[in-house]
Amino acid sequence: MYQAPRGTLDRLPEDQAYWNYVEKTAADVAALYGYSRLDTPVFEDSGLFIRSVGEGTDIVEKEMYTFNDLGGNSVTLRPEGTAPVCRAYVEHGMQNLTQPVKLYYLMSIYRYERPQAGRLREFHQFGFEAIGESSALLDAEVIDMSCRFYRELGLKDLKLLVNSIGCQDCRKEYLKALREYYKVHVDELCDDCKKRLEKNTLRVLDCKKPGCKPLADNAPKSTDHLCDDCKAHFEQLTARLDQLGLDYKIDHRLVRGLDYYTRTVYEVQPLIEGGQSTIGGGGRYDGLIEELGGKPTQAVGFATGLERVILNLKRAGINPPEDTRKKVFVIWFGDEALRKAGHIMDVLHENGISAITSYSGRSMKAQMRQANSNGANYVIIIGDTEVAENKYTFKDMENSSQETVTEEELLEKLR
RNA sequence: GUGGGUAUAGCCGAGAGGCCUAAGGCGCCAGGUUGUGGCCCUGGAGAUCGAGAGUUCAAAUCUCUCUACCCACCCCA
Numbered sequence: 450m451y452q453a454p455r456g457t458l459d460r461l462p463e464d465q466a467y468w469n470y471v472e473k474t475a476a477d478v479a480a481l482y483g484y485s486r487l488d489t490p491v492f493e494d495s496g497l498f499i500r501s502v503g504e505g506t507d508i509v510e511k512e513m514y515t516f517n518d519l520g521g522n523s524v525t526l527r528p529e530g531t532a533p534v535c536r537a538y539v540e541h542g543m544q545n546l547t548q549p550v551k552l553y554y555l556m557s558i559y560r561y562e563r564p565q566a567g568r569l570r571e572f573h574q575f576g577f578e579a580i581g582e583s584s585a586l587l588d589a590e591v592i593d594m595s596c597r598f599y600r601e602l603g604l605k606d607l608k609l610l611v612n613s614i615g616c617q618d619c620r621k622e623y624l625k626a627l628r629e630y631y632k633v634h635v636d637e638l639c640d641d642c643k644k645r646l647e648k649n650t651l652r653v654l655d656c657k658k659p660g661c662k663p664l665a666d667n668a669p670k671s672t673d674h675l676c677d678d679c680k681a682h683f684e685q686l687t688a689r690l691d692q693l694g695l696d697y698k699i700d701h702r703l704v705r706g707l708d709y710y711t712r713t714v715y716e717v718q719p720l721i722e723g724g725q726s727t728i729g730g731g732g733r734y735d736g737l738i739e740e741l742g743g744k745p746t747q748a749v750g751f752a753t754g755l756e757r758v759i760l761n762l763k764r765a766g767i768n769p770p771e772d773t774r775k776k777v778f779v780i781w782f783g784d785e786a787l788r789k790a791g792h793i794m795d796v797l798h799e800n801g802i803s804a805i806t807s808y809s810g811r812s813m814k815a816q817m818r819q820a821n822s823n824g825a826n827y828v829i830i831i832g833d834t835e836v837a838e839n840k841y842t843f844k845d846m847e848n849s850s851q852e853t854v855t856e857e858e859l860l861e862k863l864r
Numbered sequence: 865g866u867g868g869g870u871a872u873a874g875c876c877g878a879g880a881g882g883c884c885u886a887a888g889g890c891g892c893c894a895g896g897u898u899g900u901g902g903c904c905c906u907g908g909a910g911a912u913c914g915a916g917a918g919u920u921c922a923a924a925u926c927u928c929u930c931u932a933c934c935c936a937c938c939c940c941a
Binding site: 450506560563572657725812818832834 | 891892941
C-alpha cells in the first residue's frame with residue numbers, strides 16, 4: 450500500500466471549504482491594500498536560497514529538498530517565499546515600475562523537518578512583499594494588513610510581537626554588547642546556546658530553557674543600541690501602530706530564523722500555549738534585493754502558514770461559510786423517463802443550475818436516499834406518469850411539499 | 865537530529881496468549897408490499913488486527929526490527 454510521503458497531507462473534499470475560505474480572504478485583503486498576485490516555480494536554483502536565507506540557518510543547513518536535475522544543475526524545492534519573489538522582482542525589472550511594488554502569493558513550501566501537528570514537510574503559505582520603499586509607514590501597513598487577514602477570518606486570540614534588530618551597521622555594535630554581556634554568563638547557558646553564541650548570536654535570546662531565559666530577559670536590548678536612523682524608523686513604526694490601534698507588544702527577545710531581516714521584525718502567535726506557536730511572521734529585509742544582484746532596494750514582507758491558520762480556525766470553532774448554491778437531484782425510473790431525465794439535466798446545466806442524477810435505475814427509495822445524502826435542496830421525479838403528461842414532479846426537500854409542473858414552471862422555480 | 869506515546873474494517877472503537885472463523889457505533893448496500901428521503905426497524909458487504917521476523921502446541925494480545933502518526937525538544941509557518 451502506498452501512502453502520502455511523510456509530512457505531506459491530502460487535502461480532502463471535506464477540508465476544501467476551509468481552504469477556499471482562507472484563500473479567498475487572503476486574496477480579498479491583498480486587493481484591499483493594492484497587492485497583486487505573483488506565482489513562482491516550486492523549485493529554484495539552490496544558490497538563491499543559500500544566498501538569501503543564509504548559510505548558517507537551519508533551513509539551509511538541514512531542511513532543504515536539494516537535488517541535481519538531469520542536466521546536472523542543483524535545484525531546491527522552495528523552503529520559503531520571499532527569495533523567489535525578490536528574484537522575480539529583479540529578473541523582470543520591476544524596479545522600473547512605480548515603487549513600492551506590492552506582491553502577494555499563495556504557495557506550497559518544502560522543508561525536510563520532523564513532522565508533528567502544525568508542522569509539515571509540504572505546507573502552504575500566504576505571504577506578501579512590498580518592495581522599493583524604506584518608510585516605516587509601509588512596515589506598519591504590512592503589519593496592519595497581516596492583522597486584518599486574521600481578523601477577517603474571525604481569529605481573535607492572537608498576540609502581535611514587534612521588535613527592531615537594527616540595520617547592518619548598528620547590529621554589529623549590538624552584537625558586540627550582547628557577546629560582552631554573555632561572556633560572563635557562558636557557564637549558565639545550555640549547550641545549544643553556547644554554540645549559538647558563536648554562530649548565530651541573536652538566537653541566544655530566543656532560547657526558552659529555564660537557565661537561559663532569565664539571562665535573555667536581562668540581556669542588552671537591541672532597541673537600546675539602534676543607530677539614529679533605525680531608532681527614528683522604529684519610533685515612526687510604533688507611532689503608526691498606535692494610531693492604527695493595534696494591540697502589539699514590543700518583545701526584545703524576538704529574533705527571526707532567517708538571515709535577511711533588518712530593522713523591523715514581527716510575529717503573530719496564538720494566545721494558547723503549546724504546539725507550534727507562530728502562525729505568521731515577517732519583517733524588513735533592506736539588503737536582500739542587492740544580495741541577489743539587484744540595485745539597493747528596501748522591502749518589507751510577511752508570511753503565514755495556512756495549515757496553522759486552519760488549525761486555529763478549527764480550535765476556535767470557526768466554520769467556513771457554507772455553499773449556498775441550490776442543488777437539484779433528478780430521479781427517474783423506466784427507459785422513457787431516463788430519456789426525459791437526460792433532457793432536463795441538460796437544460797438545468799445550460800441554465801447554470803447544479804444538478805446531479807442517478808446512473809442506474811435504482812429503487813425510488815434508494816434514489817431519494819441518495820438525493821438526501823448529497824444534500825439536494827430539490828428533487829425532480831420522472832416516472833411513467835410524468836412522461837405521459839409531459840410534466841415533472843418537483844419536490845422541495847426542506848418541507849417535503851411537491852407539485853407537478855411544466856418545464857417552464859420548473860425553471861421559473863429554480864431561478 | 866534527540867526523548868516519549870500510539871498503530872484493530874472508509875471513520876470511531878472493544879479486545880490485555882487459547883471462548884476472536886475479532887464486539888459495538890457511524891458510514892455504505894438492500895429491504896420494511898406495489899413511485900418518495902431525513903427518524904426507526906431488519907438483513908448484508910467490508911479487517912491478511914501498520915509491515916516483517918521471532919517465542920509458543922496456540923498471538924490482535926509476548927519479544928525484536930522497520931514504517932507511519934501523535935506529543936515534547938529543536939526549528940519555524
